[in-house]
Amino acid sequence: MDDAARRLLQRLVRRIPAQTLKTTLDKWGRLKAAQRQSMDFTQSKWALTEKLLAICEENELTLKHIAELEMIHVIENPDRSMWYALQLMDPEDDAHSVELTQFKEQFKSHLSELVRHVSIKIKKHTDEAVWIRIAWGDSFSRPNHLKPTYVVHHLQTPYVFVTGLTSKLKLLLTQALVLSTRHQAIKDASLSGRKLTAIRDLLMRQYQQVFPTKYPSPLAESNQNATNPLIDKEQAELSANRHQMACEAFGSGMLPQLQSAVYKLETKFRDHMNKTMTEREEPLKCVVKFASTSLLESLRHCASSGIASTPVTPLLSSIPLKGRNYFVITDNGPGPSSQTRQPQN
Amino acid sequence: MESPQNSVARTPSNSAIVQRRSKSKSYRQSYRSCLGAASRLGLTPGLTARRLNSSRRALKSQVITEKVNPEHLAILVKAEWQLSYVTPLYQFRHTQLKSYSRQLSAFIAAEKQQGLAVEVEGSQSSFRVSFSVVQGMAETDDDAETVLIQIFSKPMFAKQDEPQRSVWSGWLTCINGNPDYLHSLPKGFTCLPLFGSSGAEVLTSLVKSWFQQTFDCCFGCLEINQTSLQWLAALWTNCHTESSLKHLKMIWTIPVVPPLQVTYTVDPQDAWELWMSVRMDQLDKSEEEEEEQARNIDIEEVTRFMQGLKSHFYRHFRLDLSAGNLQQVSTALGSAKFSGKIKISSSRYIITTLALLTECALLKMPI
Numbered sequence: 001m002d003d004a005a006r007r008l009l010q011r012l013v014r015r016i017p018a019q020t021l022k023t024t025l026d027k028w029g030r031l032k033a034a035q036r037q038s039m040d041f042t043q044s045k046w047a048l049t050e051k052l053l054a055i056c057e058e059n060e061l062t063l064k065h066i067a068e069l070e071m072i073h074v075i076e077n078p079d080r081s082m083w084y085a086l087q088l089m090d091p092e093d094d095a096h097s098v099e100l101t102q103f104k105e106q107f108k109s110h111l112s113e114l115v116r117h118v119s120i121k122i123k124k125h126t127d128e129a130v131w132i133r134i135a136w137g138d139s140f141s142r143p144n145h146l147k148p149t150y151v152v153h154h155l156q157t158p159y160v161f162v163t164g165l166t167s168k169l170k171l172l173l174t175q176a177l178v179l180s181t182r183h184q185a186i187k188d189a190s191l192s193g194r195k196l197t198a199i200r201d202l203l204m205r206q207y208q209q210v211f212p213t214k215y216p217s218p219l220a221e222s223n224q225n226a227t228n229p230l231i232d233k234e235q236a237e238l239s240a241n242r243h244q245m246a247c248e249a250f251g252s253g254m255l256p257q258l259q260s261a262v263y264k265l266e267t268k269f270r271d272h273m274n275k276t277m278t279e280r281e282e283p284l285k286c287v288v289k290f291a292s293t294s295l296l297e298s299l300r301h302c303a304s305s306g307i308a309s310t311p312v313t314p315l316l317s318s319i320p321l322k323g324r325n326y327f328v329i330t331d332n333g334p335g336p337s338s339q340t341r342q343p344q345n
Numbered sequence: 346m347e348s349p350q351n352s353v354a355r356t357p358s359n360s361a362i363v364q365r366r367s368k369s370k371s372y373r374q375s376y377r378s379c380l381g382a383a384s385r386l387g388l389t390p391g392l393t394a395r396r397l398n399s400s401r402r403a404l405k406s407q408v409i410t411e412k413v414n415p416e417h418l419a420i421l422v423k424a425e426w427q428l429s430y431v432t433p434l435y436q437f438r439h440t441q442l443k444s445y446s447r448q449l450s451a452f453i454a455a456e457k458q459q460g461l462a463v464e465v466e467g468s469q470s471s472f473r474v475s476f477s478v479v480q481g482m483a484e485t486d487d488d489a490e491t492v493l494i495q496i497f498s499k500p501m502f503a504k505q506d507e508p509q510r511s512v513w514s515g516w517l518t519c520i521n522g523n524p525d526y527l528h529s530l531p532k533g534f535t536c537l538p539l540f541g542s543s544g545a546e547v548l549t550s551l552v553k554s555w556f557q558q559t560f561d562c563c564f565g566c567l568e569i570n571q572t573s574l575q576w577l578a579a580l581w582t583n584c585h586t587e588s589s590l591k592h593l594k595m596i597w598t599i600p601v602v603p604p605l606q607v608t609y610t611v612d613p614q615d616a617w618e619l620w621m622s623v624r625m626d627q628l629d630k631s632e633e634e635e636e637e638q639a640r641n642i643d644i645e646e647v648t649r650f651m652q653g654l655k656s657h658f659y660r661h662f663r664l665d666l667s668a669g670n671l672q673q674v675s676t677a678l679g680s681a682k683f684s685g686k687i688k689i690s691s692s693r694y695i696i697t698t699l700a701l702l703t704e705c706a707l708l709k710m711p712i
Contacts, residue, residue, distance in 0.1 A: 263661070269619065271656050273649075276622035284619070284657060285612035293603045301601035308664040315661055329661070 001056055005063040008145050009056065012070050013049045021048070024076065028069045030061055067121055067145055071133050074150055075125055078196040081163045085191040085199055085323075086174065088158040090184035096156055098182055100124060103155060106180035107132070114172045119143040129154050136169055149173065152196065153181070159189070159203050161196060190326040198256035203323040207256055210247040242310050246303035249312035250320055255296040261325040263288045263315065268331055283331060296320060398704060399644040401576070412481030417493055418692050420514055421479075425680075425688040426541030427549070428567040430706035431517060433534040434560035439490055442476035445559075449474040452555045453496070453548070472548075473497045473509055484520050484696060487527040489535050491518040496548055513544030515552060521700040523707060538706040539699065540564065541687070567685045567709050569702075571671050572644075576701060577681050578674045579647040581694075585617040588691060591677035595654075599669040607666065609658060613676075616654075623649045 001009075016024055022041050025031060031039075035055050039048070056066070074080075098106075104122050111118055117137030125131050132151040135143035149169065152161040160177055174186045193199045201207050266283040277284075292298035299316055302308035308316070319325055453472050479491040493516045497509035517537035519527075527536055542549045553564045569577075582593055590613035599605040611619075623646050655666045673682045679689040679698065687702065689695050 265661060267661070269615075269653075269657055270660065271653060273656075274619075274622055274653055277619055277653070280618065282615075284615045286615070286657075287608075287610045288658065288662070289608040289610075291606045291608065295605070298599070298601050298603055298605035302599060302605065302664055305601060307599060307601060307668040308662065313661065313663040316664075 085189035086160040087189040088183040092182040095182040111176040190324040201256040208253040243304045245310040246300045249317040250300040258295040260291040264328045417479045424543040428685040429540040429564045430567045430709045432562045433536045437535040446476045513548040515542035581676045582620045596673040597669040
């Protein structure tokens, strides 16, 4: 074991919670049964690290193996960093037939061509996702295993999720991805969040959606707590209507847990009460950020409670509809960076 | 409130305790009980005087570095302060600060001995308290001079010769206090209604209880309400041409499940132009009062400014920010939070900002 491997192992043991350390090590499967039994998980992290280091020396494990352990931990606990979504575009004819072994080989060879020192590890997870761990180096230095990039890609879908990627390395990664998935281009999907599953579900529409219907279904649960039947009767229709529209916009039941949405607005100020500003040529520049532990559920509640008017503005419903949480809004329709047109109301 | 034990510590005779306690009741004076004395009987001018001023002067840029000790100023603009209001202090003397420093040090040491105080950083070594007057902050002759309190201590594992560090600081101030109220105070009272503290909570509560026992006053938390936050947003925006805002950031919380937080950050130049458009309309209306209007800012203008920002927001998101609570306003000149935390980043506007907060503190005092 060299220094880099030691450092990585030390950091890893520090990071893995004591309760899950045992199961993570079991999954790793690099410890012999006797060694596993000799580990006392009630000991301090420091003592455990020392013990593990000794075992790794004994088993002649290398940096490669420690990286594997890290990968197991990250796959089990993906919600510890910010994930960004990328979208592959313009698939080639054979894009749909790319399978795992081919992708693995292609990706490794393309990336190694682009960067001299790079360490790549690819692992298929049970939910069909391909996990890639990349430790980057450059022409003069060996790969830095302390700052790896993680990439998650579901084969045959256009979506790629990355974390821990610097802008400098983004170009290299996207190029390798485009080539190995048989696509022609890749773009930023303007979606990010701390919960990988949430942004994945949002993009792949794996949540309960409600579609507009001419005959709204009777909402059984909304009438249960009736205290005053007359008022309730009067309100029920309106509130049911609002609820229906809120669900149409954001979905019903549990929604993917998105933490935030950001809008960069560069639109004209219009207010009949304020002539001076309305006549001003330049747009008003501002940034609006919505944040919540579960943004879509908060917004749905805003609409169903009447705090936000219904029908829900396209700006907000674009979050689930387009699977994005970063928008640039201008008055002149789709510009170079603006994909959402501002409603003219 | 004082407990009998503490009174004994100060006044040995038992009869004195009874006297002292009864005095404390009658001496507690408040802004509202003075101005609104008659108002409890019906509608009187006293009632209107209880509201926050509906018009105030624009934040004056003041080069107070010449008036105020720059060291003191540096302390004031450095930290974020948790605000409280304080009822008038009985028998407080600006000439006794040295003695107060000793008394408070001794008080903290005694409390520590009793084990009442929770361990704080550096509690191994003793605390040294320093009271000082911040000269030049007062705006009128009626304002009592600002008092700065600092508590120093040595870090737990400090070397022998390492100097003590400031572990807590606080101040009491009164800027542009309502003269009617200040004049109505009986002899022996000093009104320093605004208290700011920064440092360990434990020390804050020790300082507060020492003040309560020594000067027969009470403390209460001072929130910066919606109106004051809006005032600050407008007052800061008004300064943009003199010193850049960098941004005007406002945070609302919307009461839905789970709670939604909306952060609305406006470009400083655009915010200023919106503000000026609101001001200009007002100026046109009353040309004869132009001189006066140019200096004074009216609550109506503040409301219209905020309304303008909210309507721009509504036009895009069809979500009414009025349904939520304004929690925080911040610019490069300072930041204020509903919870009563304030940071004033520019010494040029410290006086006028503190004047607004003094007014809030006077209003918040119980009857």
